[in-house]
Amino acid sequence: MKMKKKKFTGQISWLLGIAMMSSLLAGCGGSADSLQQRDTETKEVPSSQEATDVGETKSEADPLKGPGNVTLSFLGFNLDFDPNADVMAGVIEEATGYKTQYSMLPSDGADEKLIADVAGGVKYDILKVTAGQFQKLLSQGALMPLNDLLDTYGQNIVNGLADEKMWTTFSDDQGQIYGIPFMNEFPRQVDFIACRRDLMEKAGITKMPTTIDEFYNCLVTLKEYYGDEYIIFSTHNGWTSTRCISSAFGIYNDWMVDENGQVQYITEHKNFKAYVDFMKKLYDEGLLDSEFAVNTSNTVSEKLSSGQAIMGLSNHSSQIAISTSLVENMGLQMEDVDFICPLKGADGTCSYMRWDSVNYVTCLLKNCENAADAINYIDLKVQNQEWICIGEKGVHFDLDENGNYIPIMPKFADDKTYAWWYINATDTDAYAQQWQARVKKSEYQKDAFDRTTNYTVEHNPDIYVPNDFLYKPAAGAYTEKNTALLNVFQDYFVQVVVGTNDLDSGMDAFMNDWTASGGDEVKTDLQTWHTEYYQ
Amino acid sequence: MQKKLITRPQKVKYKSSFREECRKTWVYIRHHPAMYLMLLPGLFFLFIYKLLPLYGIQIAFRNYQIFLGDNPIDAIAKSEWIGLAYFKRLFSSSQFFKVLRNTLVISSLKILFLFPFPIVCAVLLNEIHSKLYHRIVQTVIYIPYFFSWVLIYGVFYAIVGSYGVINTILTSLGGGRIDFLTDAAHFLGLIVFTEGWKETGYNTIIYLAAITAIDSTLYDAAKVDGAGKWKQIWHITLPGISSTIVLMLILRVGNILNAGFEQILVFYNPAVYNTADIIDTYVYRIGLGQMDFSLSSAMSLFNSLVAFLLIVGANTVSKKLTKRSIW
Amino acid sequence: MMQPRNNEKRELKRKKGSEKTIEIIACVFLTILCFLVLLPCLSVVSQAVSPGTDVMGGKVFFLPTGFQLETIGYVLTRTPFLRSLKNSLIVTAAGTFISVVTTILTAYPLSRPDFKGRTIITFLYVFSMIFFGGTIPAYMVVKTLGLIDTYAGMILPFAIVQFNMFMMKNYFEGLPGEVLESARVDGAGDMRTVVTIVCPMAKPVIATVTLLYAVCYWNNYFHAMLYTTSTEMQTLQVYLKNLIANIQGTLADITGSTGYSPNLTSDGLTAAAVTISIIPITLLYPFIARYLVSGITIGSVKG
Known part of the structure; x- marks a missing residue:
C-alpha cells in the first residue's frame, strides 16, 4: 500500500513538471509545440507564391503560371467523401494538368467557417459555394471581378452557359461578373406526390387524380376506407412542400408578378386565401399528416418508405430510397408505386415554376494569387466535361439508339458518384443530356423521372412558368433579406394550417414581422428592377 | 465626543492595517513564490484565449462589416460605431x-x-x-x-x-x-x-x-x-x-x-x-x-x-x- | 429532496431498519432510472445492428430484430475513420493532460484562504466565464498564433475551463487545513505540497475533472471544425457529423455501386455512427468510477 502511494506521488510530480514545461512552451511559441505534427508542405505552397503580391488592381488579365507550376486550392461544399482520395482527383489532374488540393466546408456551421477563413486570410484559389454564401461574400466585398479573366481564359465557360442572360444574376449592378454558376441540371424537373396504388385500388380508386377536386375526393375516399390505419397524405412544413398543390391555384413562387406588372407577395395573390383554406381543410379533416408542422422532407420519405403513409411529397432522388424500400422490403410491385404530377385547378389552371436555380456558384477571392490559372483550370474542366462527369464510352456509359446516355453499372457508380462535386461550370445543354446517365443509375429513379418529369415535359409543357426575377443581379434587398422573409411566411403558413394562428386575425402580426424583416424594401427592390428590365 | 474618540483610532487602525496588509502580502509573496508560479500557465491561457478576444464585445455596438479592414480584428475598429442601435x-x-x-x-x-x-x-x-x-x-x-x-x-x-x-x-x-x-x-x-x-x-x-x-x-x-x-x-x-x-x-x-x-x-x-x-x-x-x-x-x-x-x-x-x- | 423530510417519522424505527429501507429505495429508484436511460440507448444500438429492411420498415423499437455488422462495418472501414479516430485520441489525451495539470496548478493557490490576490484572480476567472468575445475574435487568436490545422490549435483554447477549475478549487477548500499546514511545518515547499499531499487526497476530484475534460475534448465539434481546414486533421466528431448530415444523399449516390447493400439505411448508419463515437469515451468511465465510491477516510492520509 505504501509502495503504491509513493509510486503515485512520484508519477504525479514527474507529470506535473513535464506538463508545466510543455504547456508553457506551447503557449509561448505556438510553432514550438511538440504536438504540432502536421506537415506544413501543403500549407506552404500558396505562401511560396506570396513574393509577388498581385493585389486587386487588374487592368489586364494576369499571365498564366501554367499547369504543373502551381497547386490550386479548392474549397467545396460538404459531402461525405474524401475529395483528395477519390478516383476523381486523379481524373481532374489528368484532364487539366493542375495539381489540386481539395478542402471541404463542414456540414454544420459552414457559413461561420467560410467567413472566418476568408476574412482571416486563409488562402483558397477556388471557392464552390451555395448561392447564399456567394451572396454573403459578394455583399461584403470579398470577391474578385471575373470579366477580364473570363474573356481571356474562360471562353468555354462563357459559351457553355446556354442562357447568356443568366450572367447578370451573378453580377453586381455595374455589370461586373463575380460568380460562375453550376446550373440546376434539368430545370423542368417536377416534384410529385408518390402514391401507393395498391392501397388506392383496394379503396376503390382506379384513376390517379389530376385536378385539385379529384385529389380531395381521393383523399376523402381513402380516409373513409382506412380511417386511422394509414397517414393519408404527408408533406413537410416548408412552403415548397405544396408546390404540386399550389400549382392548381396559380401560385408558383413566393414573389410573383400579376397581369398588370405589379410585383406581389404570395400572401397578396388573389387565390392565396383559397389555397390556405384548402390546406387547412385537409388538416382539419385528418387528410393531411397530423405531424405536418414537424415533418421534414426526410421524415416524409421515411413515412412513405415504411408504408405508414399512402401518399406523400417526393422527388426523383428521394424516390430511390422510397421505392427500394417498398419494392424490395415490403414486397410491392413496381406498378404499385404511382405518382401524381402537379395538380390542375377545376378550370384547368396549372402553374409550375421552371427551377432555373443554381446548384452552386464558383467564385474567386479578391486577393487570389492564381486567378488566371483558376479560370483556365475551370475552362479545361468544361472542355473535358463528358470525360470528367460520366466517363468513357464503353467503360462508364453507352449510348442507346436515340443517343441517350445509359450508365454501365457498377463501374459508373464506382467512379463517377462524386464527379459533380468537382465540377464548377457546365456546358449546360450537353450536361442536361449527360446528367440523365446519373438519373438512370437506379431503375426506380429512372422510372419516377420518366413518369413525372418526362411525362410532364411531353404532355403538359404549358404548365411551366418562368421565375419572374431570374435575371435580377445579385445585389439589393431581395438577395439580402428574402431568406428571412420566407421564414416569417412559412411560420405563419404552417401555424394557420395547423390552427395555432388564424389567417385573418393573425394577418396584422404577420405583416408587422414581415415588414420588420424588410418585406417592403424587398418589394420595392423587385418592382424597380422588374419595371426597368421588362419595360 | 465618545463617538469621535472611537472613530479616530479606528481610522488609524485601518490605515495601519492597510500598510500592515501590504507588508504581509509582500512577506507572503516572498515566502510563497511557487504559489504564483503555479498560477502562470492558467493565467497565460486565460489571457490569450479568454480575455484577449473580449475585444470583440464592441461588435455589439458597431455595424460590423467583417471585410472592412485587413483582417477581422482590424475591421472591428473600422466598422461604424452605432451605439445601442442593435439593442434597440x-x-x-x-x-x-x-x-x-x-x-x-x-x-x-x-x-x-x-x-x-x-x-x-x-x-x-x-x-x-x-x-x-x-x-x-x-x-x-x-x-x-x-x-x-x-x-x-x-x-x-x-x-x-x-x-x-x-x-x-x-x-x-x-x-x-x-x-x-x-x-x-x-x-x-x-x-x-x-x-x-x-x-x-x-x-x-x-x-x-x-x-x-x-x-x-x-x-x-x-x-x-x-x-x-x-x-x-x-x-x-x-x-x-x-x-x-x-x-x-x-x-x-x-x-x-x-x-x-x-x-x-x-x-x-x-x-x-x-x-x-x-x-x-x-x-x-x-x-x-x-x-x-x-x-x-x-x-x-x-x-x-x-x-x-x-x-x-x-x-x-x-x-x-x-x-x-x-x- | 423529499426523502429527508420523512426523516422524522423514520427516526423511531430501528437503525438497521432504516438502513435497509434506504438501500431498497435507492436500488429501486436507480434501477428505474437506469431503465429509462437505457431504453432509448438500446434502441440506437438495435437500429445499428438490425437488418436494414427492418430498420427501414420501422420495425425496430428497443430490441434488435436480427444481427448484421455491415452497417457498423461501413462506418469503420472508410478511410477517414481511422485517421479521425487517431486525431481525436491525440487531442483528447494530450488536451486532457495539459488541462488537468493547469487546472490543479490554478485551483490550489486560489483555494488557500491566506493566498494574497485570491479574490481578484478568482473574479477574473468568473468574469471570463460569463463574458465571451465572440467566435471571430477567438478564431483570430488561433489564426494569429499560427495554430490553424494543428493539434495545439484544438487543445490550447480549452487548456483551462473555468467551471472545472471552480469544482477543483471547491474540493481543495474542503481539505483539512491542518494537514496542509503540517506539511508546511515539515518544510515542504508549496509545489511539493501540491504533489505529495494535495493530489493524493484529491484523487476523486482529479478523476472527475479528468473525465470532464476528456468529454469536452472528445465531444467538441464546433472548435475542431472551425480550427481545421484540411481533411487530414478532421476529428472523429467532424467525420461522423459529416457522415450523418449527408446520409440521404450518400445513399442515393452509392446506389448501384459495388459498395451498396440493403443494410445501409439512413437510420441504421446514423445509429452506427453514434454507437461508435460513444463507445471509446464510455470505456473511460469505469476507471473514473472507482474513485467515486465514498468512504475515503481523510484520517488515513495522515497515517
Missing part, C-alpha cells in the same frame, strides 16, 4: 417580451425539476453498498450525455411522435393520440424530460465527487450516536456537499437566460413557437440568411450582463447567508 432593434421587437417570457419559463422549469434531481441520485447512489452495482449505475446514467441533440430528437421522435411507440400503444388500447411535439404543454414537458435524460448522469458525477470529500469518521461518529441513515444524509451528507450545491446553483441561476438553444432548435416547430421560441432561437431565425454578427453579439452581451448581475448577486447573498461563495 432587439428590445423594440414586438416578439421580444414573448421570447423573454418563454426563456424564463423554460429555464425556471428546468431549474425547478432538474436541479435537485442529480443531488438525489448522488445521495442515493452513495447508499448503495454493492460496488459493482454502484459502478454499473454510474456508467449507465452518464451515457446519454454523449448524444447530440439532433440524435436525441431522432430517438425521442420515434417514441413520442404522433405515430411513435407511445401513441401506437395508446391507440391500440383505444385511446386518443397525444401530440407531444405540437401541443404546447406536452412540448414543455418533453423539453424538460429530455434535458433531464441527457444531463442527469453527468451532473450526478459532480456531486458524487463532492461526497467523497466527506470525512468518513463523521459517519462513524454518527453511528455511535445512534443516528439512522436518513439522519446521516440530512446532517452529514447534504451539509458536506452544500458548497458544491451552492456553486452549481449560483452558476445555474446565473445562466437563466440560457434555456437550451441547441435543444429547442431541433425540437421545436412553428406550431409551438408561442411557448417554445426563446431569445436565442428567435435571434437565430431573424438573423438567418444574413451574416449579422452584430445582432448576435448584442444578444450574447445582453445575456452575459444578466448572468453577471445574477451571479454577483447570488454570490453575495450566499456569502452572507451560508458563508459559501465562489470568490
